[in-house]
Amino acid sequence: MSGARIPWLYAFVLGYLIFLYAPIVLLPLFAFNNSTTIAFPLQGFTFRWFTELTRVPALHEAVKNSLFVAVVTAISATILGICAARASTRYRFPVQGGIMGLIMLPLVLPEIIVAMSLLVVLLRLGINLGLWTVILGHVLICTPFCVAILSSAFRNLDRSLEEAAFDLGESRWSTFRLITLPLVLPGVISSLLISFTISLDEFIIAFFLSGAETTLPVYIFSQFRFPARLPVVMALGTILLVLSLLLLSVAEYFRRRGLRQTGAGDSGGFL
Amino acid sequence: MADTSAGERASRRREAVRGFSLVSPPLLYALLLLAAPLSAVVVISFWTQDYLTLTPGFTLDNYEQALTRPVFQTLLSRSLGVALLVTAVTVVLAFPVAYYVSFHVRPERKALWIFLITIPFWTSYLLRVFLWRVILGYNGVLNTGLLGIGVIDEPLTFLLYNVNAVIITLAHAWAPFAILPIFVALEKIDRSLLEASHDLGESRVRTFLRVTLPLAMPGVVAAVLIVFIPTIGDYVTPSLVGGSSGQLIANMIQVQFLRLNNAPLGAALAVTTMLIVGAMSVLFLLFTRRYLRGQQ
Structure with a gap:
């Protein structure tokens, strides 16, 4: 049903979208602004903040670290997500609700609680902080997102296709590999991209658990203290914005293709 | 069987x-x-710490401190107040948007709208919080804009480095988490119920209040919990835009752990906070469950 338009509702939604996009629109504005202070009026166009980005070794190190963490996190969280999503959609087993609840818990737990509790245990065990400890935390918070995405992919799967392959003599593993996996592949790709993006952007856990090695958000946070560095941070932010828009568009494309393949309706959104 | x-x-x-x-x-x-x-x-949280050495044992000292020292009481009650306010603002603002997308956008364009709403959420959280500092600051976008068109004579100072800034920034950060569950609940509503209500002579407003809103309640409840629980633990926003009067309990937990080396006290603060949040969430669920049942 598409009822008659209510003008005030439309105006409200437009205003809300402006509120949502206000900070993001400013990012490219100040990235290309030829002034060391982040304030209006704009002072003219420049590329110099972008060229300056290429001359900061600490930043390059942070980018490399973040990419490493995000790639390992995305793969691990997606594998764990496949197990949990497949188990919960295909099988019935005792205390299923409790088990899935525990796996999904980080979704509603404040990140500082996750970060702090991991820090306490890692320090007690005498484990040195570094990129691997950040990965441990990131896999924990990314897995619920992967489970959510992959559950809908597995749920939309027509079970009779698997049964047919099984009846035709394929083993359970080869059925999974030849039938199930290709059909949920779009969900898997979307899960990889989403967890990659979350990990790349995560700050609190990285701040607590990275020790001497910095990830990109930890680097950005440290730059906020130096006003002169801010235009460079804006340029960096603009690049990140463009990259995450690209990644998300690709994720959305695969998610929709997956829905088309399994013939399900589009319920919209990642979450 | x-x-x-x-x-x-x-x-x-x-x-x-x-x-x-x-x-x-x-x-x-x-x-x-x-x-x-x-x-x-x-x-x-039941242990004690002496400089760098944690001493196992059983003491309630940390909890006594967490509950009685004025600085912790202030931070805890401020955190709860901010989280409640942020939740209320976010959910109330989100509902009309979810309603609009569910009821007034053509079905084939809904996914695009949801995508549009979620994009800002997927850009760097740190940078978004920082950009609110740019918008709300003394020489910020809002002040220079308002000065430029002559609405105000001198920059507004109540915007940044206080609780207001924390609330605005958090309401922005959690917007998609409130919109999506409400949208999903609205999408599930059988549209023929609304037509039935119209046919039976109910006005649009009464149909909304008596049919749409009660049926959307599960989404609203989910949105409230999804925003409220993590907001209590937010650390970045208060430390970047909160100033000294806008610090929340998470900042104190961080200080206890990382700077003062008092992990037991930090743990007691965290446990206390989570218990209060958990209790409030359970109460809220009980309250709304009864309310929902009463509607049926």
Whole structure:
């Protein structure tokens, strides 16, 4: 049903979208602004903040670290997500609700609680902080997102296709590999991209658990203290914005293709 | 079922075993890296720390401090107040947007709208919080804009480095988390119910209040919890835009852990906060469940 338009509702939604996009629109504005202070009026166009980005070794190190963490996190969280999503959609087993609840818990737990509790245990065990400890935390918070995405992919799967392959003599593993996996592949790709993006952007856990090695958000946070560095941070932010828009568009494309393949309706959104 | 055959029971057991073995890797991970550390925090909250050495034992001192020292009381009540306000603002503002997308956008364009709404959420959280500082600051976008068009004579100072800034920034950060569950609940509403209500002579407003809103309540409840619980633990926003009067309990927990080296007190603060948040969430669920049942 598409009822008659209510003008005030439309105006409200437009205003809300402006509120949502206000900070993001400013990012490219100040990235290309030829002034060391982040304030209006704009002072003219420049590329110099972008060229300056290429001359900061600490930043390059942070980018490399973040990419490493995000790639390992995305793969691990997606594998764990496949197990949990497949188990919960295909099988019935005792205390299923409790088990899935525990796996999904980080979704509603404040990140500082996750970060702090991991820090306490890692320090007690005498484990040195570094990129691997950040990965441990990131896999924990990314897995619920992967489970959510992959559950809908597995749920939309027509079970009779698997049964047919099984009846035709394929083993359970080869059925999974030849039938199930290709059909949920779009969900898997979307899960990889989403967890990659979350990990790349995560700050609190990285701040607590990275020790001497910095990830990109930890680097950005440290730059906020130096006003002169801010235009460079804006340029960096603009690049990140463009990259995450690209990644998300690709994720959305695969998610929709997956829905088309399994013939399900589009319920919209990642979450 | 009384006449469940042995074969059926065996197949059910086989299914349970397969399900268990499949779910065990993520379950083990969550047990080792979530359940165990959380339990450790609870245990440590009863310990004492002397400079760098943690001393096991059992003392309620940390909890006594967490509940009675004025600085913690102030931070805790401020955090709860901010979280409640942020939740209310976010959910109230989100509802009309979710309603609009669900009821007034053509079906084939809904996914695009949801995508549009979620994009800002996927850009760097740190940078978004920082950009609110740019917008709300003394020489910020809002002040220079308002000065430029002559609405105000001197820059507004109540915008940044206080609780207001924290609320605005958090309401922005959590917007998609409130919109999506409400949208999903609205999408599930059988449209023929609304037509029935119209046909029976109810006005649009009464239809909304008596049919749409009660049926959307599960989404609203989910949105409230999804925004409220993590907001309590937010650390970045208060430290970047909160100033000294906008610091929240998470900042104190961080200070206790990382700078003052008092992990037991930090743990006690965290446990206290989570208990209060948990209790409030359960109360809220009980309250809304009764309300929902009353509507049916």
